[in-house]
Amino acid sequence: MFKSLRAAVAGVGLLALSAVPALSQGTLRIGMTAADIPQTTGQPDQGFEGFRFAGYTIYDALVNWDLSSADKLADIKPGLATEWKPVEGNPKKWTFKLRQGVKFQDGTAFNADAVIWNLEKLLNDKSPQFDPKQLAQARGRIPTLIGYRKIDDYTVELETRVANALFPYDMSYIFYSSPANWEKQGKDWAKVGLNPVGTGPFKVDRVVPRERLELSRFDGYWDKARVPKLDKVILFPMPEAATRTASLLSGQIDWIEVPAPDALPRLKAGGMVIVTNKYPHNWAYQPSMAEGSPFNDIRVRKAANLAIDRAGVKKLVGDMAIESKGHVYPGHPWFGSPSFDIKYDPEAAKKLLKEAGYGPNNKPKIKIAISTSGSGQMLPLPMNEYVQENLNAVGFDCSFEVMEWNALVTFSFQPVTGDASKKAGTNALNISRAFVDPYSGFMRLMHSEFVPPKGGNWGLMKDPKLDALIDKAHASFDKAEQTKALADVHTYIVDQAYWIWIVHDLNPRAMSPKVKGFVQAQSWFQDLTTISMQ
Amino acid sequence: MAIQSPSLEIPAGSVKATPASATRGYWQQVRRRLARDPITLICSTVLLLIIASSLAAPLLGLADPYKTSMIRRLQPVLSPHYFLGTDELGRDMLSRLIYAGRLSLFMGVTPVVCALFIGGLLGITAGFVGGGVNMLIMRIMDVFYAFPSVLLAISLSGAMGAGAENTLLALTLVFIPPICRVSESVTTQVRGFDFVDAAKASGAATLTIVRVHVLGNVLGPILVYATSLISVAIILAAGLSFLGLGVKPPEPEWGLMLNTLRQAIYVNPLLAALPGVMIFLTSICFNLMSDGLRAAMDVKA
């Protein structure tokens, strides 16, 4: 409807274009979904979006992610450490060999002292550099790390509480900020936040709270292959999807995270490129296994899984999703070979409910805690409303407890038997989960020892067989054996229909055709160093 | 001192009580004037239609406002089976817009009615009793006046958390002070009139004086004022829903519908505009009706 009008003002439009100041060719402007710029002191907040833009850009971890390929699942690779292995005879200790010749962006050297200093900032509350705010973000990532020791200038030894074959994955979430810079900023982390210094490929030019984070190329980056092609990256917090869409279309920014599905046709018509890829994301219902919950009956869990029209959900999000067949998507190395086929079969679902003793006058009551928005939650309201329709159609009595995103996260920090859940009467939870590594994928969510606040087993799942399977994976120090063990875990949980799995997000982002050289890895994190602007 | 309202003011000294106006003849005159005012009549009719249809929604044979359908989502206006199209979940827009009237009007009218009751009572008490009581009540009102109204509503519901009840509470608190102030100033004026003194002298009970003379005079101007507040309340409530602080889905409510259809504005602008049109229509009708009532009751504005 705007076409004719658009033609009429084409002349004026040209005039306006010339009014927009010309930016240097190598500046990439990104609209984030966060409401503020992430914490820049080292450990970012704002979930994995913070890690993506203020973590792996400014900093490195001992273990980095290989984000160079769009075709295979991203895995870890050497970062600030060149190699790591458990101490012979003592699987609770790991030695990490540090990369030599790495410099922080302020020119000071990165070495074992810097590693110890940074671990102390998190784990030693008596150290002067202890930062509770960074710890708050890091704590859940390193559940087993209890000790650290410098062996020599380029070797450190880390100690875990239990033998943990997957410990290197944990270390991919811990970043190293410059101790010298902290001294220079008056030993004040709030000041460091405005002038942070890391070892990463981008250095921080300017931090304007709530407005933008300006990064520029760090020419002295240790990995010459990953010295950024771009001159600058500017990140804007834009929590409103409509604002992001409008800003991209009007050329004010070049890249937006999570465009609204219904805006995709318009974005495409405006010449924007929509980039998608699968990544370890899971949009599901985590059921309660507490006493009295209908989900204790496997037939009810299976019925719920068969009741959902995933193709409809997929259509709702503009096809930017994969229909779930389990906790991980088919083709993932951990998928295994479950026999329970998760699909849309309302008749089978009705039959299962009947077998379980439910009927029109005796419907299984389920109440799901959902959010109005949030990182990775996709379109929580319409998606949940649609699934509710599906569930009720086969004979469930499904209702929601709607809360704001942070409130929902808080809610999940108490198990289902806690006051919050009891008061709300909920027996399922809808929080999107990442299965980036085996700990966050399975152990944290399903192992009976990881009940909140320790982990994310909100529904009090307790299955000794599953616990044993998970423990086995974490004790397997051989990679192939580990993968096999994880596939066994997955096969088992799907066959038990332990969760109600719905879709995996395809992580859409929209960008201007000027953005060249971006490879969307199968990960929550992305590499900005390969990008150039045309 | 100017009488303030959230975003509509009655300018200085605007609401004046008319002595001895509470007679049958006066109200007949008002009715006659209203009958000759086409705009007010049209607005009242439109409002009545909106209210009646939303109340009678289940009897109108409309589609289920909660029934979703992914295949039929975002159907355009005037499509074969959906007169006003369908929303992002394929629910019938006509049905949802009509059902939404229930909650939206409720969110607009309830706080004003509650505030009318509480604020009116406080104001009349302050005006009639005077002295220290007046001082106390009006100073408390001044505290609420020290906040811009939108800020007050948002801070309160922001602190209390999302939900329809909290929105109602926050809006009521926002509207009590202006209503209290209007009724206080009118009551104080009425109290000064001779006939009240005369009534007092003749030994009439205080309650009777309040009921006959004060209420009779005060009610008109305050009602006029309250009608215009309803439009403010509807817009404020929609704004809170828009920020995610108001009504929770899947309930149909205009502000929330505006919010959820916002993304569809690129695909189907007309459809996405409909809840906005309903808010606008209702709000402007209340405003025009308030103007008409004011003119008919000869309350200067």
Next chain:
Amino acid sequence: MLLYALRRLIYLVPVAFGVSLLVFALVHLAPGDAISAIVPPDAPQEVVDKIRQYYGFDKPLPVQYFRWLVVTLSGDFGTSIGTGRPVAEEVGSAFGNTIILAIGACILAFTLAIILGTAAAYARSRIVDRLVTFVALIGVSVPNFWLAIVLVIVFSVEFGLLPPMGLGPDNATGWHLDGAHIAHMVLPTIALSMIPLGVLTRTVRSTIKEILNMEFVTALQAKGMNDRQILFHVLKNAAPTCLAVMGLQAGNLIGGSILIETVFAWPGTGFLLNSAIFRRDLPILQGTTLVLAFFFMMLNLTVDIIQTMVDPRIKRG
């Protein structure tokens, strides 16, 4: 005059006291106990302790309040839960941006309202009067956040004429008076000015109309004054009433820009407030509300005094 101003200022003290009480209460309005409302669930004990100490949650309520008041009066508004930066700093930087936007909207709304309102009052034809009245009504009846979205889609996305978000171009810090920054202001200013435009137009129209019906205008005409001289007199008489409404509207703009700032990602107090609510950052919510309310009070006082100066006939008790 000075005495009057002083008296008004003293009178503000108890009101300010009440305001602080209400702002203090915001934390206790939150569902659940206050500490869990403020502290993020995964916060380490140190942070919890620090906040508990700052607010004095273990003490009785009146003690908590006075502690808070004393600290706040010394300029320490606490620390943002979300960012760890001092609240005073956060609110300070955002406040300036909100003021800029409010000034823009005031200039636009007041100029247009005076022209339209006067024209309507003077218009011989009922059509012009009706039209202006109707336009003014649209101003107060249209949800301005919705209008903001429509403006963005039409002028930024479809026609590419104006930037849809932000304070200014990427390479600038802070706000400067130049073309690029003005361009960023246009759409939010228009959206924000709708309500004051509507309210003030109605006020100007009715006030002038009332004055035109007064006897002194006829007397001036009889004296042989020309129209322009009479208009001057009329405007002078209408000024106090209009000024009062303008002052209030200016205040409402500053407190009411949250929706508009959210749509345009304008980094002012409204945007700050929105993200504070979203993150349940109650110290920011408190700080922003307090600063805005205080500003609003001062603005009202100023308007009141100016009004008295313009129109000494107003007697105030």
